[in-house]
Amino acid sequence: MAQILELGEAQFTPPAAAQFRILLIDCDELHARQVSAWLADRADMQLTCCAPGADLQRVLYADPWDLIIANLDEVALAALPSALPRLGGWGVPVLGIVRQLGVMNIRAALSQQVDNVLLRTYSCSELLDQIYTLVHEKREQRARQRQVTLAVGAHPDDVEIGCGGTLLKKRAMGHEVVVLILSRGAKGGDVNLRLEEAQQASMLLNATLKVGDLPDSQVPEGAQTIELIERVVREVAPTHIYTHSSHDSHQDHRNAHLATLAAARHTPNLYCYQSPSSTTDFRPNLFVDITDHMDKKVQMIQKYHSQVAKHAGLDSAYISATARYWGRHAGYGLVEPLEIIRQLDR
Structure with a gap:
């Protein structure tokens, strides 16, 4: 029987550091600044903002993100690269942001396979609650899989x-x-x-x-x-x-x-x-x-x-x-x- 030499075993830990890596996809600078200000002092969160343009695919590949927050308004969706898969297809939970719960926005949320939706009138505490819920649920799912x-x-x-x-x-x-x-x-x-x-x-x-x-x-x-x-x-x-x-x-x-x-x-x-x-x-x-x-x-x-x-x-x-x-x-x-x-x- 052939012998197998064991030359050291890796210590497997989740790829993420203590911080949640969050990607905000939005062409609305005012909204992006608001989210950045709310999360700036959170030691357990690292936010990256990116407009939904040609550079988005490179940014999506750059890191194993823990959460995507995406503006689902018509202008933002129209700017998404046509070759980009649905946002929900990256294996990362997606939180959609909409101005109102109209038929078009609900359809957009379904087409992008988002996990949950917040109205633009949301508060900081509501945003944090969604972040923690979605990220922890996904991490538990990964642990099972x-x-x-x-x-x-x-x-x-x-x-x-x-x-x-x-x-x-x-x-x-x-x-x-x-x-x-x-x-x-x-x-x-x-x-x-x-x-x-x-x-x-x-x-x-x-x-x-x-x-x-x-x-x-x-x-x-x-x-x-x-x-x-x-x-x-x-x-x-x-x-x-x-x-x-x-x-x-x-x-x-x-x-x-x-x-x-x-x-x-x-x-x-x-x-x-x-x-x-x-x-x-x-x-x-x-x-x-x-x-x-x-x-x-x-x-x-x-x-x-x-x-x-x-x-x-x-x-x-x-x-x-x-x-x-x-x-x-x-x-x-x-x-x-x-x-x-x-x-x-x-």
Whole structure:
């Protein structure tokens, strides 16, 4: 039976600090100043104001918000970017603000999937009551809906190169993140050094790191690898798994892909990432915007000092250029491409 080395377990805490991160979407400066004044002295709240224009999508992606407060008046809604999903589709509670409870405003609230509505005549205490209620309800719901992401790589550094930004994004969303490395990378250098580098990278990610002892360059596709991955799957019960693509010229990567498919047959969300050895048959159909996590992804990869000097695929300029190339599929940001094997989350 293959052994699994445990190299430290992350301390998983909610991604939010003590403060509630609140986004106010409003083109009415007077109203925005009023809300800002009410919340300015609240040590447990951090307010960001944004007009409902072209920059809104970037702001929405910038932070894992705890609450969105949105002006639902006709002028404000008309200014929302047409490509933007409904405000209630971001997985964040939405508090709508309206001048009156007319048919148009109720329709707007339903179309934007808001959680509650306040009339513009609301008081500070009413606003605070809604903030605390909606945020706490959502946090309790998230606690009940534990999300765990498992990333499988054949060698140290595979995961960081292929989906490091996606993992950082998942971590920011509150997912627990576990990294499983199938071999210890003996063909690429000193094993102890490579494991130390992997541990440093996982610390930046705040992930739990597990390392198998399958032979480097001879990772099998069959029972031994499947059983190793299955043990970790049973232990952490992942809701999302990321692994190698079958469209890869490295035999360890292809075999890791096949073994993961067998071991993860009951996992609802399964994706394959690109590696420097991927072939032209790699056909991504999911493009994850990692613009806000790119710098940290590069930092994670740079922890593999022993490999950076030897492999062009670990060069920070190459990593950034690859992300920019795929960004044409997602608004020209910085992107990690993925092949969807199975996706039940929407």
